Amino acid sequence: MSDRLLDFTQTPMGKQIAGLLGVPTPPKLRRAKSGYAAQPLEGRSVVLGSATDGELSPALASALHEMGATILVSTELPGLAPVKKAAAAAKVPLKTEAQGEGAYAYVFDASGMEGTAGLRQLYDFLQPRLSRLAPNGRVLILSRAAENTASVAAYTASTALRGFIKSLGKEIGKKGATANLIEVGAGAEPTIAGALRFLLTEHSAFVDAQFLALSKPAKGAELDRFVSPLAGKVAIVTGAARGIGAAIAETLAREGASVVGIDRPAEEGALGLTMSRIGGRGLALDVTAADAGERLAKEIGGLDIVIHNAGVTRDKMLRNMPAHWWDQVLEINLGAILRINDSLFTNGLNPGARIVCISSIGGISGNAGQTNYGATKAGIIGYVEKLAGQMAKSGGAINAIAPGYIETQMTAAMPAIPREVGRRLASLNQGGLPIDIAEAVTFMASPLAAGVNGRTLRVCGQNYMGA
Ligand SMILES: NC(=O)c1ccc[n+]([C@@H]2O[C@H](COP(=O)([O-])OP(=O)(O)OC[C@H]3O[C@@H](n4cnc5c(N)ncnc54)[C@H](O)[C@@H]3O)[C@@H](O)[C@H]2O)c1
Incomplete structure (x- = not known):
């Protein structure tokens, strides 16, 4: 969903009117137009x-x-x-x-x-x-x-x-x-x-x-492959049919990775379109399937980069929250990550593999009606901290990205007032775009982040929630 205030104040007339009314004008952010130079x-x-x-x-x-x-x-x-x-x-x-x-x-x-x-x-x-x-x-x-x-x-x-x-x-x-x-x-x-x-x-x-x-890089870590840093790497991205996942898949491919996008069987059509646009391959798979990890190892195998992006919200005050909403959010956002990784640790990851999990500032600040979501996103932060040592032993790393308010279908479904508050209560006075998260994930998955392990980086335009 487009940010009307940002679009309007970028026009000469909009700028003038905003100035007269004393409305703060969101700055136009300059984003990278191509890969690392x-x-x-x-x-x-x-x-x-x-x-x-x-x-x-x-x-x-x-x-x-x-x-x-x-x-x-x-x-x-x-x-x-x-x-x-x-x-x-x-x-x-x-x-x-x-x-x-x-x-x-x-x-x-x-x-x-x-x-x-x-x-x-x-x-x-x-x-x-x-x-x-x-x-x-x-x-x-x-x-x-x-x-x-x-x-x-x-x-x-x-x-x-x-x-x-x-x-x-x-x-x-x-x-x-x-x-x-x-x-x-x-x-x-x-x-x-x-x-x-x-x-x-x-x-x-x-x-x-x-x-x-x-931190000190893992022994033998690549430190200075700055151009096409992911060339030759095989990456999977869950929830890749649309939104942030699609942007991650595209950005990893931009830096040279061969990407396999994963999404629910119901999204197979959208996934196919996204993957053909970026030159990747799609795999219809529900991440909560008991055999998801084994299928990834068997059907793709030799993974260098694993991005756990699939996530859902099912918001309700805890007193009204049905058990199946609780379970759904816990299983998709957190349980699936633990199970898939456990399976890939035994069979499926190449030495030096990078795992990046998508958390949320909702896991840092908490939101009324999101006890299920907040628990999963905070759990991810602890999970990457705890696994960092194990990943480092094989020269790899695991990190998390905590997005703030990002313009996707997930946030377009929010009521208008919280949506506007989510955008404006940030130093950059706007929501981010999926590409902003994709850039941070790509950094974490690349030799540019050789010193980063067990960390969570907020990508939120300094959103005031939980700051
Ligand atoms: N949009 C935001 O502002 C925001 C903020 C913080 C965190 N996040 C996180 O970013 C991630 C992506 O969010 P988005 O806004 O792009 O959401 P989205 O709803 O637009 O996309 C999520 C994707 O995950 C897929 N998915 C859902 N359940 C799945 C399952 N069981 N198996 C496989 N795929 C499944 C969906 O089909 C969809 O393609 C999520 O983990 C979300 O919690 C988003």
């Missing part, structure tokens, strides 16, 4: 700053350079020395920021930060520049994961950054810009480049005010 930041400037003892500048300077960015620095910055040293070592050219010059992105290495003095350095970096951030621009902060910090003051500063980006996201969202945080664990430095390719590009248009924790 070798130099996605070519022709764009990124200002790179650092806290005095920043340790991540070498990884940052090299990654930004390889992405084609023009890296700007300023003599006023406290952490200029580590940035210059890193750039010289990597033979990366730096440009001096001109007075009043704007930029597409501001990237700050907060890894050496301690206490309030460290946080003041972040203020000094961003405060004078923020008004010059480009529309649809990016603020990205990198810190040491709190558990890897050496002192109480560093731990405190690291956790303070989460509140900082959440507030900043609410300030810059109106121009379609986002603020995110990467928390770098011990040994995770080689995975920074992949995460930057997602969070600093249009592939992450609807990811706002989130923190992405990176």
